[in-house]
Amino acid sequence: MKAVICSKLEGPGALAVGDLPDPPPGPGQVVIEVKAASLNFPDALMVRGLYQVKPPLPFSPGAELSGVVVAVGEGVERPRIGDSVIALSGHGGCAALCVADAARTMPLPKGIDFDTAAAFALTYGTALHALKEVAAIQPGETLAVLGAAGGTGIAAIECGKAMGARVIACASSAEKLALAREHGADETIDYTTEDLRARLDAIAGKKGIDVVFDAVGGPHTEPAMRALGWRGRLLVIGFAAGEIPKLPLNLALLKERQILGVYWGDWTRRDPAAHAKNMEQLVAWMREGRARPAITERIGLDGVADALERMSGRRVLGKVVVNP
Known part of the structure; x- marks a missing residue:
């Protein structure tokens, strides 16, 4: 099968498109023809x-995908061969075929195409999960989203709005803010031309920001946290800026602010029933038009290395979809 192959951990520039053996399903697994x-x-x-999950070499990147089941392993009753599914494989999606745990798949929702399905889970x-289970955001609260034009940032904006929050999008260019x-x-x-703390204070007023959704890290985390009001919550999603910030802990003590980590992948394994309910909610919002993945590019396997290089430099808006 054709695949994007990572044979050494030297970044996107070391990726190559080549041939790998067709993967067989293990017990509890399925093989999906990637659409x-x-x-x-x-x-x-x-x-x-540099990620907490380190697949053995060689592997293909691509943690989420959609496609058609072409083989099932021992003990798998659902999905069946021929079923269209969404899968969270962890890696391997940038290939013609991908192995995934059957428990990490869900039926392709009716009325949702393969590209959209691959770009939302x-x-x-x-x-x-961050806004609901971790932050317990409430209608009428104010949510600031850092890195608002990325895939997760756009999702945070739409989920926050669907949950009744007032949303402030923070990003690094006019183009990105227009998308938000x-x-x-x-x-x-x-936040490249404006004082982030001062602007957040001006927008939120005396009450302050209730929740900060931070997928960026770097120099933006501390001013955003200083803008949090009484019992405001800082959600630590990731560090796209490339720098893990070091925060003065007196900022947590003052106003009883909370610093909350978000590790969705592990949570889905710990509470699969709640994860399934969240997926049902998201599909419903998609059907209502309240959740719309911002697919800005569609590429083949030969475009993956360049897209990941641009993503590393925060030069990608929304979601990039790969069609093998």
Whole structure:
């Protein structure tokens, strides 16, 4: 089968498109003919050996995909051969065929095409879990989203709006903020040209920001946390800026602010029933038009290395879909 192959952990530039043996399903697994996969920031980390999950070499990037089941392993009753599914494979999606645990698949929802299906589970699943289970955001609260034009940022905007929050999108260019507004942001801040803390304070008023959704890290985390009001919550999603910030802990003590980690992948394994309910909610929002993955590019396998390089440099908007 054709696949994007990572044979050494030297970043996107070391990726190559080549041939790998067709994978067999193990017990509890299925093989999926990949119709679409989507790229996420963890893929760019994984090919450098910098992500918490480290597949054995060689492997293909691509943590989420959609396609048709072509083989099933021992003990698998659902899905069946011929079923169209969404899968969270962890890696392997940037290939003609991908192995996934049957328990990590869900039926392709009616009325949702393969590209859209491949672009929503990881980012929207992360955003909804962060806002619902971790932050317990309430209608009327104010949510600031850092990195608002990325796949997870757009998902956070739409999930926040669907949950009744006022959403402030924070990003690094006018183009990115325009995309955030298209997906429902109430206010926008360009943190490369504006004082993030001062603008957040001005928008939120005396009450302060209730929740910060931070997928960026770096120099933006501390000013955003300083803008949190009484018992405000900082959601630690990731570090797209490439720098893990070091925060003065007196900022947590003051106003009883909370610093909350979000590890959606592990949570889905610990509470699969709640994860399934969240997926049902997200599919319903998609059908209502309240959740719309921002697919900005469609590429073949030969475009994956360049897309991941641009993603590493935060030069990608929304979601990139791979059609093998």
